[in-house]
Structures are given as structure tokens and as C-alpha cells.
Amino acid sequence: MKAARFHGRGDIRIDDIPEPATRPGTVKVEVEWCGICGTDLHEYLEGPIFAPPRDAPHPLTGETVPMTLGHEFAGVVRELGEGVRDLRPGDRVVVEPYIVCGRCDACEQGRYNVCRTLGFVGLSGGGGGFSQFVVAERRWIHPLGELGTDVGALVEPLAVAYHAVRLSGARPGHTATVFGAGPIGLVTTAALRAAGVEQVIVVEPAEVRKAKAGVAGADHVLDPSATDVVAAVSELTKGRGADVTFECAGIDAVLKSAILSTRAGGTCVNVAIWGHEAAVALNDLVFREVNVLGSLAYAGDHPATIAMIAGGEVDPYQFITGRIALDDIVPRGFDELVTNKEENVKILVSPGG
Numbered sequence: 152m153k154a155a156r157f158h159g160r161g162d163i164r165i166d167d168i169p170e171p172a173t174r175p176g177t178v179k180v181e182v183e184w185c186g187i188c189g190t191d192l193h194e195y196l197e198g199p200i201f202a203p204p205r206d207a208p209h210p211l212t213g214e215t216v217p218m219t220l221g222h223e224f225a226g227v228v229r230e231l232g233e234g235v236r237d238l239r240p241g242d243r244v245v246v247e248p249y250i251v252c253g254r255c256d257a258c259e260q261g262r263y264n265v266c267r268t269l270g271f272v273g274l275s276g277g278g279g280g281f282s283q284f285v286v287a288e289r290r291w292i293h294p295l296g297e298l299g300t301d302v303g304a305l306v307e308p309l310a311v312a313y314h315a316v317r318l319s320g321a322r323p324g325h326t327a328t329v330f331g332a333g334p335i336g337l338v339t340t341a342a343l344r345a346a347g348v349e350q351v352i353v354v355e356p357a358e359v360r361k362a363k364a365g366v367a368g369a370d371h372v373l374d375p376s377a378t379d380v381v382a383a384v385s386e387l388t389k390g391r392g393a394d395v396t397f398e399c400a401g402i403d404a405v406l407k408s409a410i411l412s413t414r415a416g417g418t419c420v421n422v423a424i425w426g427h428e429a430a431v432a433l434n435d436l437v438f439r440e441v442n443v444l445g446s447l448a449y450a451g452d453h454p455a456t457i458a459m460i461a462g463g464e465v466d467p468y469q470f471i472t473g474r475i476a477l478d479d480i481v482p483r484g485f486d487e488l489v490t491n492k493e494e495n496v497k498i499l500v501s502p503g504g
Contacts, residue, residue, distance in 0.1 A: 153502065154282035155480045157194055157202055158217040163481055168219070171278055171286040178238060178292050179230035180246060183300040184474075184499045185280030186223035186308065187484050189334060190424070194220065194274070195485050201274040210268045211250050212276030221500070222248035222273035224280025225295065225303025235289050243295040245303040246280075246287045247310075247453050248272035264314075264450040280304075281477060283502045293453045298461055301474075304499055305467040310449040310456040311335060311422070312342035318446050319395040319420045323347035328384055328393040329369075330409045331400035332360040334496050335422055337367045337470065339397050344368030345464035352387060354380050354408070359493045366469050375408070384412040392417060401425045407432065415439040422446050470496045476504035 250270035273279030392414035401423035
């Protein structure tokens with residue numbers, strides 16, 4: 152079968168690899184759509200980062216580069232491994248792309264998203280969604296019901312947002328401020344709107360992304376290059392500050408603004424994956440008892456995210472900005488995202504197209 156594999160920085164190739172075989176307790180999924188994630192893009196531009204290099208195999212998979220990328224994917228069940236009886240061939244499903252040990256303290260707490268040896272399908276081995284077939288353990292397979300698999304490919308990033316909003320404690324009557332209207336900031340905005348938050352403020356300088364923030368559900372969009380964001384949030388909240396804020400950019404100055412825009416006793420959630428050590432003025436937290444909370448991916452959030460989409464609380468189609476075939480993944484996918492980053496949210500790849 153054909154697969155888009157990461158060989159090294161700037162080197163993604165369409166290779167011919169063996170089709171994976173089912174094992175007891177697993178499901179073979181024929182991938183119909185897989186989204187290109189910002190993490191995939193970082194691997195392409197700067198990697199290997201999460202992908203294990205040749206001299207350091209992943210502790211759970213034993214694999215190294217080259218490996219098949221893609222972790223935001225959905226498809227159709229094609230084959231059931233021994234012991235799997237609650238699914239049928241033809242069912243539309245999404246795969247929660249985890250590789251975890253199941254033994255560490257985090258796993259035993261149910262926080263498998265922060266497993267001590269955490270890996271991701273499509274980043275750490277075990278196949279990947281930029282291929283025709285993926286075999287995954289039954290525990291990671293989530294039925295989509297009547298939803299299409301193109302929408303299914305959006306479940307993973309929306310689950311990231313759902314998880315962050317859930318951890319934040321945001322609820323009806325609250326004001327939330329989202330810093331950054333890239334893909335994760337936009338899905339966080341949509342998830343906040345679905346949660347019934349009274350007022351959603353988005354902070355973003357890029358014109359194209361500002362427009363997308365409004366579509367995603369922002370009541371107000373602030374341009375930090377033209378506005379004192381902290382003062383503006385204070386004014387919009389009658390001097391209180393936002394109940395919850397979300398840092399989705401991974402930039403020191405943005406984190407500072409997020410903390411200062413949070414009301415006394417409120418919560419600032421860091422959703423971004425940082426490329427450097429963050430500088431934090433701790434007195435900004437201490438003097439107003441602001442909580443700073445880290446949020447990584449998702450844990451047990453896929454069913455609720457699917458229900459949120461199926462219930463019409465979020466329109467996932469607003470985030471799809473391109474559909475391409477696997478053979479075009481570099482020029483029309485990765486390179487397009489590099490050169491037109493602000494105009495794109497999610498480009499979907501069809502491995503069979």
C-alpha cells in the first residue's frame with residue numbers, strides 16, 4: 152500500500168509498504184481522510200522532534216524514522232481481529248491515536264494522555280493515517296454513527312479543544328479569551344461556544360484569521376498590534392477580566408497577556424506546545440491567585456466530542472480548507488501550509504485518492 156513517510160527534515164516520500172495485519176483485539180481501518188496537523192508540519196520543517204530518530208527507538212513501539220505520519224484520521228472498518236464483536240465491516244470510525252504503556256501512575260489514574268512513555272500513532276510508530284490502512288486496538292476505535300469520515304478527521308483536533316475547555320471549568324455565564332486563532336485557537340473558540348460560554352473574545356493579529364475567528368464563534372476579536380489587549384478585555388468584562396483564558400500560540404508575550412487578562416482566581420489554560428522554555432512573571436499569578444493549567448491532547452474525550460458534532464453544536468466544515476490526494480501531500484499539503492499558513496486551517500488528505 153502507499154504511505155506518506157517521514158524520512159527526515161524536509162523529506163516526506165510516498166513509499167510502498169506492506170499492508171498491516173490484524174491481531175487479536177484489533178481493528179483494521181481503511182483510512183478515507185486524514186488531516187495535516189501542526190505537529191506534522193513541525194516534523195517536516197524541524198524534525199525529527201516527536202518522531203524517534205534512528206539512534207533512539209520509541210520505548211513502546213521500538214520504531215524509528217522513516218515512519219508513516221498522520222494522526223487525525225477516520226475511515227471505514229474493513230477487518231476485525233479475533234475477539235472484536237461489537238463492530239461491523241463498513242462502520243465509519245475515528246481512531247484515537249495513542250500508544251501508551253497502561254502501567255505508569257498517569258495511566259492508572261486514567262490520565263493516559265500524559266503516559267510516562269506516551270506515543271502517538273503517526274508520530275511514534277504503529278502506522279499512520281497517511282496510508283490506506285491502519286490497524287489499532289479496539290479501545291481506540293470510536294464509532295461515528297451517521298457522521299461522514301471527512302468530519303471524523305476533525306474529531307481529533309476538536310477533542311483537543313473539548314479537553315482544554317473541560318479542564319478549564321468554563322461554563323454558561325463565563326467570559327473566555329482565546330489567544331491565537333490558528334487551528335487550535337479556532338477549534339477552542341468553537342468548543343467554548345458549544346459549552347455555552349456567554350462571551351468569547353479572541354486575540355489575533357492576522358486579518359484572515361481574525362475573520363475565521365468570527366465564524367468560529369468569537370463575539371469580539373482583538374488585534375494585539377492595534378489594541379491594549381489587557382485593557383480591552385478588562386473593559387469588555389466590566390473590570391473583572393476573563394474567567395478563563397487559553398494560550399494557543401506558545402509565545403512569552405502572549406502568555407503574559409493571557410495571565411494578566413484572567414480575573415482574580417480565574418484559570419489560564421496553556422494549550423500550545425512550546426518550542427522553548429517559557430518565561431513567566433510569577434508575581435502576575437501570585438498577586439491575583441491565577442491558576443495556570445496545562446492541557447495536553449485528550450483523555451476519554453472522543454465520545455463527547457463526536458456527540459457535540461452530531462448534535463450540531465459545532466460546524467466542523469468551517470475548518471476544512473482543502474482536500475487533496477496522497478500523491479499531492481507535499482506540494483499541495485505541507486508546502487501549501489508553509490507558504491499560506493494564515494489562510495488554511497485544516498487540509499484533508501485522501502490516502503485512496
